[in-house]
Amino acid sequence: MTPPPALHLSGQAKIGDTPIFGPLVMEAPAGQWTCLLGPSGVGKSTLLRLFAGLGDEVTFEGTFGAGDGAPLEGRVALMAQGDLLMPWLDVTANVTLGARLRGAEVARDRALGILDWVGLSDHAAKRPDELSGGQRQRVALARTLMEDRPVVLLDEPFSALDARSRARMQDLSAELLAGRTVLHVTHDVAEAARLGQVVLVMTGDGMSMAEPPCAQVPRTYDAPGTLAFQGALLRQLMEAQ
Ligand SMILES: Nc1ncnc2c1ncn2[C@@H]1O[C@H](COP(=O)(O)OP(=O)(O)OP(=O)(O)O)[C@@H](O)[C@H]1O
Numbered sequence: 001m002t003p004p005p006a007l008h009l010s011g012q013a014k015i016g017d018t019p020i021f022g023p024l025v026m027e028a029p030a031g032q033w034t035c036l037l038g039p040s041g042v043g044k045s046t047l048l049r050l051f052a053g054l055g056d057e058v059t060f061e062g063t064f065g066a067g068d069g070a071p072l073e074g075r076v077a078l079m080a081q082g083d084l085l086m087p088w089l090d091v092t093a094n095v096t097l098g099a100r101l102r103g104a105e106v107a108r109d110r111a112l113g114i115l116d117w118v119g120l121s122d123h124a125a126k127r128p129d130e131l132s133g134g135q136r137q138r139v140a141l142a143r144t145l146m147e148d149r150p151v152v153l154l155d156e157p158f159s160a161l162d163a164r165s166r167a168r169m170q171d172l173s174a175e176l177l178a179g180r181t182v183l184h185v186t187h188d189v190a191e192a193a194r195l196g197q198v199v200l201v202m203t204g205d206g207m208s209m210a211e212p213p214c215a216q217v218p219r220t221y222d223a224p225g226t227l228a229f230q231g232a233l234l235r236q237l238m239e240a241q
């Protein structure tokens with residue numbers, strides 16, 4: 001895998017004549033886990049879609065891309081908001097979809113290993129409509145982990161999970177994605193306080209940075225520093241425009 005690049009964006013986005021976000025400046029450092037918080041509709045998913053090369057409907061005035069100057073194409077895995085699983089494929093086929101679409105060899109053992117990590121070994125042969133919402137979300141996470149890219153974009157990846165599964169998936173993802181450039185959109189201040197090496201807050205006024213505790217990620221969920229940061233983040237969101 002090539003060294004993970006930083007991500008940067010500076011400018012504003014529109015769809016048709018409608019302003020979507022910006023002008024704003026965003027930096028996500030190379031090889032670190034950046035959490036992005038912000039009110040619904042502020043443009044977080046649109047920003048991720050731009051980095052994933054999926055923003056055809058978006059007119060972006062400015063610059064965005066990788067800090068090393070090389071194209072992002074082929075270096076990014078996106079776990080989109082909403083699981084986007086193929087309903088006619090079973091879980092294993094959904095997890096290996098990327099390789100099959102590229103005509104590459106399917107690493108079935110690796111897929112089964114990842115399904116085991118996300119606790120879905122017993123469901124490998126089921127179709128998405130036979131799974132719960134949280135299980136489907138874990139299939140989508142498994143598919144993203146399967147892609148093995150240096151840049152990983154996660155759009156509310158754990159939103160459908162119960163508290164215990166969520167903490168487990170946070171731990172697992174932090175371990176498996178350590179050293180990659182991760183940009184993780186979440187509405188959960190507790191999640192950002194556990195996982196964010198950098199924490200950004202996006203509002204209609206632009207992008208601001210919150211100062212996370214220096215404890216290593218994933219931080220202990222009930223450590224005083226984690227809880228205090230969680231509270232400070234919520235206060236920042238409450239006081240934002
Ligand atoms: N394809 C589209 N055409 C027109 N407007 C769109 C399109 N996609 C998104 N928008 C608008 O762009 C704005 C930002 O949407 P986006 O999905 O990026 O927000 P978000 O910050 O991810 O919100 P949430 O937290 O609810 O997921 C919204 O007002 C939305 O209605």
Ligand SMILES: [Mg+2]
Pocket residue numbers: 044045046081155
């Ligand atoms: Mg969104």
